[in-house]
Amino acid sequence: MVSILVHAAEQGFAYGVAALGVFITFRVLRFPDLTVDGSFVTGAAIASSLLTSTGIDPFLALAVAFGAGCVAGAVTGLLHTRLGIADLLAGVLSMIMLYSINLRIMGRPSISLLRVTTLSDLVERALSPLGVAAILVVLGGLTLAVKFALDVFFRTEFGLALRATGDNEAMIVAQGVNTKTMKVFGLAFSNGLVALSGALVAQYSGFADVGMGVGTIVTGLAAVIIGGSLIRSRRIGWMTTSVLVGSLIYRVAVMFALRYGYLVGFQASDLKLVTSLLVIVALVVPTLRERLERKVGSC
Amino acid sequence: MLLVAAVSVAGLGAPIRIGICKIVEHPALDANERGVIDALTAAGYVEGKDVEYFLASAQGDPNNAIPIAQDFQAKGVALVVAISTPMALAAVEVFQKTDVPVVFSAVTDPVAAGLVLDDDDPSQNGIVTGVSDLIDVAGDLALLKELSSAIGRVGMVYNPGEANSARLTAIAEAAAPGLGLSIVKAVADTSANVPAAAQSLVGRVDAFYVTTDNTVVSAIDAVVAAAEEGSVPFLMADPTSLRFGPVVATGFDYYKQGLLAGDIVLQILAGKKPNEIPVTYQTGAEIHLNLDAAARIDLAFPASLIDRATGLFFGGFAWLKSNG
Numbered sequence A: 001m002v003s004i005l006v007h008a009a010e011q012g013f014a015y016g017v018a019a020l021g022v023f024i025t026f027r028v029l030r031f032p033d034l035t036v037d038g039s040f041v042t043g044a045a046i047a048s049s050l051l052t053s054t055g056i057d058p059f060l061a062l063a064v065a066f067g068a069g070c071v072a073g074a075v076t077g078l079l080h081t082r083l084g085i086a087d088l089l090a091g092v093l094s095m096i097m098l099y100s101i102n103l104r105i106m107g108r109p110s111i112s113l114l115r116v117t118t119l120s121d122l123v124e125r126a127l128s129p130l131g132v133a134a135i136l137v138v139l140g141g142l143t144l145a146v147k148f149a150l151d152v153f154f155r156t157e158f159g160l161a162l163r164a165t166g167d168n169e170a171m172i173v174a175q176g177v178n179t180k181t182m183k184v185f186g187l188a189f190s191n192g193l194v195a196l197s198g199a200l201v202a203q204y205s206g207f208a209d210v211g212m213g214v215g216t217i218v219t220g221l222a223a224v225i226i227g228g229s230l231i232r233s234r235r236i237g238w239m240t241t242s243v244l245v246g247s248l249i250y251r252v253a254v255m256f257a258l259r260y261g262y263l264v265g266f267q268a269s270d271l272k273l274v275t276s277l278l279v280i281v282a283l284v285v286p287t288l289r290e291r292l293e294r295k296v297g298s299c
Numbered sequence B: 001m002l003l004v005a006a007v008s009v010a011g012l013g014a015p016i017r018i019g020i021c022k023i024v025e026h027p028a029l030d031a032n033e034r035g036v037i038d039a040l041t042a043a044g045y046v047e048g049k050d051v052e053y054f055l056a057s058a059q060g061d062p063n064n065a066i067p068i069a070q071d072f073q074a075k076g077v078a079l080v081v082a083i084s085t086p087m088a089l090a091a092v093e094v095f096q097k098t099d100v101p102v103v104f105s106a107v108t109d110p111v112a113a114g115l116v117l118d119d120d121d122p123s124q125n126g127i128v129t130g131v132s133d134l135i136d137v138a139g140d141l142a143l144l145k146e147l148s149s150a151i152g153r154v155g156m157v158y159n160p161g162e163a164n165s166a167r168l169t170a171i172a173e174a175a176a177p178g179l180g181l182s183i184v185k186a187v188a189d190t191s192a193n194v195p196a197a198a199q200s201l202v203g204r205v206d207a208f209y210v211t212t213d214n215t216v217v218s219a220i221d222a223v224v225a226a227a228e229e230g231s232v233p234f235l236m237a238d239p240t241s242l243r244f245g246p247v248v249a250t251g252f253d254y255y256k257q258g259l260l261a262g263d264i265v266l267q268i269l270a271g272k273k274p275n276e277i278p279v280t281y282q283t284g285a286e287i288h289l290n291l292d293a294a295a296r297i298d299l300a301f302p303a304s305l306i307d308r309a310t311g312l313f314f315g316g317f318a319w320l321k322s323n324g
Helices: A002-029 A036-053 A058-081 A087-106 A119-126 A133-155 A157-167 A169-174 A179-205 A216-230 A236-264 A268-298 B002-011 B027-042 B062-074 B085-095 B137-147 B163-175 B191-199 B220-229 B239-244 B254-269 B291-296 B303-308
Strands: A110-112 A207-209 B016-022 B051-057 B079-083 B102-107 B128-132 B153-158 B182-187 B207-210 B234-236 B248-251 B286-290 B311-314 B317-320
Touching: A002 A036, A002 A133, A002 A157, A002 A179, A002 A216, A002 A236, A002 B062, A036 A058, A036 A087, A036 A110, A036 A179, A036 A207, A036 A216, A058 A087, A058 A119, A058 A179, A110 B085, A119 A133, A119 A179, A133 A157, A133 A179, A133 A236, A157 A169, A157 A179, A169 A179, A179 A207, A179 B062, A179 B085, A207 B085, A216 A236, A216 A268, A236 A268, A236 B062, A268 B051, B016 B027, B016 B062, B016 B085, B027 B051, B027 B079, B027 B102, B027 B254, B051 B062, B062 B079, B062 B085, B079 B085, B079 B254, B085 B102, B085 B128, B102 B254, B128 B254, B137 B163, B137 B207, B137 B234, B137 B248, B137 B303, B153 B163, B153 B191, B163 B182, B182 B191, B191 B220, B207 B220, B220 B234, B220 B239, B220 B291, B239 B248, B239 B286, B239 B311, B286 B291, B286 B303, B291 B311
Parallel strands: B016 B051, B016 B079, B079 B102, B102 B128, B153 B182, B153 B207, B207 B234, B234 B248, B286 B311
Antiparallel strands: A110 A207, B248 B286, B311 B317
16 A cells, blocks of 8 residues: 555656646647647656667756756747647647657667666666665655745746736737747747656566657646645745645555555456546536535534 | 466465456457456455455556555455556556566567566566567558458557557568568547548458457547448457457457466465466467458458468458367
């Protein structure tokens, strides 16, 4: 039970970085960006290819993945702001282009990291006294570092301008801010985080697969929405926290579906149904509680 | 000897826990899973008494592979059967530091996938062994040549995103020149793009050849239509698709492949270590002929081929030949 929760938490943090990226586009910029289904794989692909071909430092591989993701996001931003392609379509186009590019980067559809030194191997070696918690500590530390960096960034003048671009574009244009540049930057940053997450997940899983990006947008949004329904706040620090909480809940839901689904008669083929039902419960419970409290209060 | 092992195991009391996971629900993979279980049942392992199965499917999402393997570990399985490459990679990642054996199935190229170091010499392969589903591509191409010596250009519709398919297409390209053939490729990255890819080959090829490509198989009608439009034969390396209209279907029965994986499981339960069992390559591909489809393109099968066929399809029905 404990080990399952530790694993779910590891995944919650690793995928949480992608959820933070989705948060930037969907919540901050209000830009429905589908590039992420491609850039998640781009991160995994770059990191895995570098690890297998050059034996690069696993942390450096994360940084390169982040950079590649930024480029992917910037392309979507430029397609939208400079070429006037609709936001949704710009993201879809980037996502489709990335499918081919990811295959080029990888050279084949899946890359095994079983025989190269990954982040997990480094961590297990360096922090062996921590035992099963070692990887959780490092993934949690990395993800929280990203979260706090985001919090600091969004309080800077530039960060505030980025938030205003999504909140009230007319107002911020009047302030003399170039919202096109803001959008390109926001999309680049967001996809950089998503690619970083892909690189983390690949190193954690021991392989990269060209199909691993499908649904990044869905799980990312699930994390943003679950977290947002549990922690209602307009303060940026709480908002980023809520995204990570949402990501953790989603991964715990997957683990519980796998672990206990069969006890209540669910079959292997019901996995996605069970996961979604658990997410619905997570979404509905706070609302129900609120209603109940109001009723009790009025009595 | 296997029976003795089963009996002695049965005497131990607690059932052996075996986790079987697959990447997606698919007739071939489902049959594979059933084959594993049937092989164990036939050897005397009664489900619920001697063995307990935990079945899992990643439902098409590779991100579910690791959680499934971790869940197997938490459930305390004594052995994992991993059906498909990503599931096998995830199982090995999770179990590599344990002594829980991982038996893979439906993996085309276990060496290139990084699952094992050597398929013939298993001594360095650790906890991993299994069955490869590498199809006999050169054999299939030779079969096309046997069908009609006039065939020169072979069109292949494939999804480069599928590990198995990309590999098989590369093998076909390497084998073709030796048989006096050339391969013309058309890429379909999703099932929705198969019709356009297949159409692009009409008039440019003398035959169609599709390997075990899940993307293309799910839109097989489009390739059949293109082949019939061009009046050229279509060979499909998947016998279960014969009734959909390819002229020839070859390949391995995934149920039988599951039985082979089950046989490896039995060897391990009887005391062998995975690093003593080389990777199994399935042999004896079956040939199935679709006479209805052949009639539509005015093709007459050579008698030699009809003699060797396991199954025939005509009059809208599949007939199994008894090659007594």
